[in-house]
Amino acid sequence: MTTALGNVGGVLLHLPLRHFLFNPRRSLIPKPHLLARGVVIRAATTSSSSPPGTATGDSNPVTQDLTEDAKVSTGIPILACPICYNSLISKNGPGLTLAFQSASNLECHTCKKDYQNNGIYLDLAVASGSKDYAETMPAMTELFRSPLVSFLYERGWRQNFVWGGFPGPEREFEMAKGYLKPSTGGTIIDASCGSGLFSRLFAKSGMFSLVIALDFSENMLQQCYNFINQEGMPRENLILVRADISRLPFVSSSVDAVHAGAAIHCWPSPSAGVAEISRVLRPGGVFVATTFILDVLPPVIPILKTVRQYYIRASSNYLYLSEGELEDLCQTCGLVNFTCVRNGPFVMISATKPS
Numbered sequence: 001m002t003t004a005l006g007n008v009g010g011v012l013l014h015l016p017l018r019h020f021l022f023n024p025r026r027s028l029i030p031k032p033h034l035l036a037r038g039v040v041i042r043a044a045t046t047s048s049s050s051p052p053g054t055a056t057g058d059s060n061p062v063t064q065d066l067t068e069d070a071k072v073s074t075g076i077p078i079l080a081c082p083i084c085y086n087s088l089i090s091k092n093g094p095g096l097t098l099a100f101q102s103a104s105n106l107e108c109h110t111c112k113k114d115y116q117n118n119g120i121y122l123d124l125a126v127a128s129g130s131k132d133y134a135e136t137m138p139a140m141t142e143l144f145r146s147p148l149v150s151f152l153y154e155r156g157w158r159q160n161f162v163w164g165g166f167p168g169p170e171r172e173f174e175m176a177k178g179y180l181k182p183s184t185g186g187t188i189i190d191a192s193c194g195s196g197l198f199s200r201l202f203a204k205s206g207m208f209s210l211v212i213a214l215d216f217s218e219n220m221l222q223q224c225y226n227f228i229n230q231e232g233m234p235r236e237n238l239i240l241v242r243a244d245i246s247r248l249p250f251v252s253s254s255v256d257a258v259h260a261g262a263a264i265h266c267w268p269s270p271s272a273g274v275a276e277i278s279r280v281l282r283p284g285g286v287f288v289a290t291t292f293i294l295d296v297l298p299p300v301i302p303i304l305k306t307v308r309q310y311y312i313r314a315s316s317n318y319l320y321l322s323e324g325e326l327e328d329l330c331q332t333c334g335l336v337n338f339t340c341v342r343n344g345p346f347v348m349i350s351a352t353k354p355s
Helices: 002-012 017-022 061-072 139-143 147-164 169-183 197-205 218-230 270-280 302-315 323-332
Strands: 088-090 105-108 114-116 187-191 210-215 238-242 255-260 281-292 336-343 346-352
Touching: 147 197, 147 218, 169 197, 169 255, 169 281, 169 346, 187 197, 187 270, 197 210, 197 218, 197 238, 210 218, 218 238, 255 270, 270 281, 270 323, 323 336, 323 346
Parallel strands: 187 210, 187 255, 210 238, 255 281
Antiparallel strands: 088 105, 105 114, 281 346, 336 346
16 A cells, blocks of 8 residues: 555656646545545555656556546536536636636537637536527426526515515525535535525635536526626636536536525426436535425325326426425435425425435
């Protein structure tokens, strides 16, 4: 083991420290906040004939692996192609920062598809860049893509949630922080962020090294961008990404936390969304969400439950689940330690990725 560590150490001396701090796929040194949690570091084994602290030639598998990985890390390594889930690289060179340059390009390391940043958000939807094909979602999803609803969301729409038992954004944020403490210092995705109400709160809190405001609606992300500018917020730790919740553009096991505020009932397929969240969460990562809950006859009586499903399919209406269904959904998608807090139709749930 000493020899193995020595060989790895020789390679480390020739690579920038930021490469290891931010690369979630092949990083040999975990993020500082992971060190505090006692994460075990496994060193790659090399030939025992190599002297300690010596990096061998190009035939060394450790050197080859790190060299290839350094090419991938010219962008933000947690970002991945939503088609093949492989890492994205920057076509603008390694100088690309979290506050993306206007009109900067990223490219899939494997399938070579280009992804554009329009100066407001990075478009990582599967259909991004298509010329003739246009993605059409269910009616309720399309509603939130409209300029009017996006404009009204923080100007009266979200405030009406109080009638459904929602305690208000500030209180919800404080409640979520309690669940998210284990992921402090890491990366959080604010999924279905809308106009970025909670994305901005997370960024201002300083709890996370990186906040990703993610939504499928172009107009919601435009509103988020406008609010960021109005509030004079720095963007060093905040990026805006357009993506589908059922095809998250992130490397597997690369994210420390995912938050989804008042969103699950809007997703065309909650199981596809939660499964993707489970995939991108690192072991021990936290999922926190709020939604409207339904604990009346339809979820209990099988025939009425079936009628409800057919109604939802035909009407493209919201999908309100019961507490039991939400717990079963999380467990089915590989998450554990489900807990929830309720207030009438309002529920906040939390679950974790097994360590």
